[in-house]
Amino acid sequence: MQSKDGASPYFADLPPEIVTDVCLRLPAKSVGRFRCVSNPFRSMLSNPGFVKKHLALALRKVSDSVHGKLLVPSRHLHSVDLGSIRDGSVATRVLAGVKELSSYGLEPATITWVEIIGSSNGLVSIYTEKAGNFLYNPTTGEAKRLPDSIFPNFIDVMVVTSTSKHYGFGFDSLTDDYKLLKFVPSEEGFPCLDVYSLKTNSWNRISCVPFKHIGCNPGLEINGAVHWVVKLLKGQTPKRDVVAAFDLNTQDFRFIPLPDEAEDCKCMKVATLKGRLYLVYDSIDKHEAMWVMNEYGVESSWTKIQLSMSFRSFTPLWSAKNSEEVLVQVDGKFVLYNFEFNTWKNLEFSNVTFRKMFLAHTYVESLISPNSYGNA
Known part of the structure; x- marks a missing residue:
């Protein structure tokens, strides 16, 4: 027997707080399906x-166990359950559960490649060659195509190798807003920073910044700020390369000097783990x-980690709690x-062909909607 709106009458006998508590503990995809049960459930x-x-609750599960996804x-985009990579003990493994995700409302023929800028709370910022910027929730399939900035776009030379390195993405917890950051050229010869707000669905320009060179990869969010490795213009302090951290709330930059031994490398990037x-x-x-910074923002806490393998590019991606085994991307391949x-x-993927150069990201499954968020 069903009620007029399609809901089971048995749910009416349960206190609403119990139903809510049960649903809070369900995976995001299950909750998405239950939204179709009835109007009250939706x-x-x-x-x-x-x-x-x-x-x-989902973020707590990710930090405590093997919950989470690799994108x-x-x-197109492919996702992998992070928990699946811990099964077995053979040297080379084919990962199960690779799933091709939808093309976020675009015809596949219009997409030649996809770059991931970053992820935060289940929302993923992506850039497509012909369609521009999107915010995308891989769990729900919802996507929002972002408006173009009203300010000048990248000059051609900045697009030749990778567009995404001039971007950053993160969540401002104090204003409850998701922000996309984009470096653009200026007449002065060094970049300005444009900031997109999901709440207002609009762009704002931050005054030009004294950077001569921006690092090799998109900015990374940690501790409420987005980070890049940059080279400052002459006359700036400090005089060597630094980690530039853009505070998403105050919209100010602060600079973290690199370890002395790392100064001479022409291309470095930041990563985060635990x-x-x-x-x-x-x-x-x-x-x-x-290097790892054991105490955030404290220059003296940089600690060098010597590895037993040689590499050109090394990016730690994920590690389960209390595990010494870390998923890393090494020279375009995946390694534990x-x-x-x-x-x-x-590690090997089955039935997936990757571009020569790509950046993988981790994300948590959530119900955050890029389309209705600003109206929350």
């Missing part, structure tokens, strides 16, 4: 307060080390690296 499960509580770009900031190489030369024993295992 209303309850789409409520902004419910969505935020569900996200908070890999090629001509909440800590890492400095890694991304260059044509071979390297065998990286054990920091306790300095050993590694190669």
Whole structure:
């Protein structure tokens, strides 16, 4: 027997707080399906307060266990359950559960490649060659095509290798807003920073910044700021390369000096693992080390980590709690690296062809909608 709106009458006998509590513990995809049960369910499960509580629990699960997803770009996007990479003990494994995601409302023929700029709370910022910028929720399939900035676009030379390195993406927890950052050229010869707000669906220009060169990859969000490795203009302090951190709330830059030994590398990038900031190489030369900042913002806490493998590009992506095994992307391939024993295992994907150069990202499944968020 069903009620007039399609809901089961048995739910009417349960206190609403119990139904809500049960649904909060369900995977995001299950909650999405339950929204179709009835209008009352849709209303309850789409409520902004419910969505935020569900996200908070999902983030706790990601930090405590193997919950979470790996998002890999090629001509489309592919996701992998992070928990699946821990099964088995053979040296080379084919990962199960690779799933080609939808093309976020675009015809596949219009997409030649996809770049991931970053992810935050289940929303992923992506850039497509012909369609521009999107905010995309891989779990719900919802996407929002962002308006173009009203300010000048990139000059051609900045687009030749990679557009995404001039971007950054993150969540401003104080204003409850998601922001996309974009460096653009200026008449003065150094970049300005344009900031897109999801809440207002508009762009704002930050005054030009004294950068001579911006690092090799998109900015990375950690501790409420987006980070790049940059070279400052002459006359600026400090005089060497630094990590530039753009505070998403105050919209100000602060600078973190690099370790002394890392000064001479022409191309470095930041990464994050278990909440800590890492400095890694991304260059044509071979390297065998990286750095971790044990206390955020404290220059003296940079610690060098010597690795047992040579690489040109090394990016730590994910590690389960209390695990010495870390998923890393090394020279365009995926590896499980054990920091306790300095050993590694190669990982392989089945039925997926990647571009020669790509950046993978991790994300948590959530119900955050890029389309209704500004109205929450």
